[in-house]
Amino acid sequence: MVSTANGRASRHGRSALVIGAGAVGLSAAVQLGRRGLQVTVLDEAQPGGGASHGNSGMLVADTAMPTSLPGMIRKVPRWLSDPLGPLTIRAAYLPKAMPWLWRYLKAGTRRQVFYASAALRELNRRTFSGWADLIGPAEMARLVRQDGQIYLWEGLKTAPPPGIEDEIRAMFGIQSEIIGPDQIRQFYPGIARTATHGLLIRGNGHTVDPGGLTRALAERFVAEGGELAHERVLKLWPRDGGGWSAMTNLTNHTADLVVVAAGAWSTRLLAPLGIAIPLETERGYHVMLPTPSIRLGMPILSKTGYFGMCSMAGGLRVSGTVEIAGLDAPPTLQRAENLLVQAKRLFPSLEHGEPIYWMGHRPSTPDSLPVIGPIGDRPGLYGCFGHGHAGMTGAPASGQLLAQLIADERPSFDPAPYSAARF
Structure with a gap:
């Protein structure tokens, strides 16, 4: 032909x-x-x-975790009952979503998590070299930063106990460093004193303009x-x-x-x-804060509040949440407003211009x-x-x-x- x-x-x-x-x-x-x-x-x-526009901006070359993990089902009731929690499911959509949700929870076994992690590692570890090949060195220098990322915990008296994520990082030889409150405040002046522990992953990075x-x-x-x-x-x-x-x-x-x-x-x-x-849509939200009073040297991923913060060319982006409601339902603006509440809780002195709210669709498979x-x-x-x-x-x-x-x-x-x- x-x-x-x-x-x-x-x-x-x-x-x-x-x-x-x-x-x-x-x-x-x-x-x-x-x-x-x-x-x-x-x-x-x-x-x-x-x-491709509204995502968190984080490029996680040294992260290889699926989202369904062992024991997650025990956390779901608490997440659903928390107005600031990371998960909501619209009741009217639940019957349609149930087959996918069931497969998602079944994918959270140790065996499947390690299998999926190995496959994700192959994709993710190539991100910086791959983007450089696609767009060339000049655009790479303008748009991409390989400057690390910090996972952040709040209110812990001791470092978070080792878990399956630590096992997977060890399996792949991913370098990470536990940091305490003094180091956290050196990285992020003005952060709330509730921030007690962090994990620095230097191999991750972000784009300043997704x-x-x-x-x-x-x-x-x-x-x-x-x-x-x-x-x-x-x-x-x-x-x-x-x-x-x-x-x-x-x-x-x-x-x-x-x-x-x-x-x-x-x-x-x-x-x-x-x-x-x-394939299900995990609807995600962000709030973009123009002219913020703070600039983050590295993106933050809160392991307590389940949200991310990333400084970009257009301001400070706070992103996160999962809403299961399908492709056609209108946005729930409160989900994005909650992210602003979380950001101001973590940075009490944060000031900014008029917030810009956004909702988009993550295309997600159960595994x-x-x-x-x-x-x-x-x-x-x-x-x-x-x-x-x-x-x-x-x-x-x-x-x-x-x-x-x-x-x-x-x-x-x-x-x-x-x-x-x-x-």
Whole structure:
């Protein structure tokens, strides 16, 4: 067949449609383009929107933990009853969410946690080198900081007892350092005296502009010959004789293969094809504080309040919470306002400009591992989605691995843990 992408004959043999202009989709698109494919990215939103804009900004190269852990179920009632807690489930959505929630809790066994951690480690540890390869040294220096991260505990008389996270860090040789209240206050003058213990992980870092980082990737994609179309994909179907078609709100596109990288919306495109993958949206919130009176030298992840704080080019971002309510329910503004309460509790003297509140959708699988690779028995259909809380971190390695599989190259690491066939 003659491969086409947005009506143009491919200059390089095979052609590909990538559905989704977030960090993950654009990473895959760049990597496919560098392997000679003619690539068109379809997304109704501008690059750098959605979760690729509103995430915490943290790049966790030296973190490899799934979110479902042993013993977590015992904490759920307390979380749900706490107005400032990290979890809420809308009652009307609970029946629909129950199958996913059950699989999520079942994934919290020691055996599964260690398995998932090994797979996450392969993705996450490549984030800084991967982003440098994708966007180049100048943009890397402008947008990314590999300056560490501190986990923070409050109100402890002694250091937190060793747990499964410490076992996993030891297994991978991840360097960390326990710090006490005096060191915490050296890093963060003005922090509340309730902050008693911290864990410094120097191998982590952050981006000062998550949306800008994604836009830089989009610019690189277009500069290298890719095409970006601002269209909403309505339907996918296999073509007679091979290849795929995508119907959008404006036109139809055809290509030899299609990559679904639409984040939390991915399964809405796959379901009409008879493909069921357990993907749920963990709705997350942030509050952006312009002109804050403090600037953090390193991001903070509160292990007591379950929220993060990260200084960015546009101000101070406070992010976190998980709301299980589906894709269509309106935001619960109180969730974002609670984050501001937490930030001011931790930094009592914090002053700032008018808060900007945001809600977005984390695309999450029950085992915290993304889907990367072919999907089902449909030749030419691929997925790259389900990165949960770590899409910005895992995007470079995910795009590289997917492109290697499509190009029949030897993969840089084992693709089996990310296979859609596990479901």
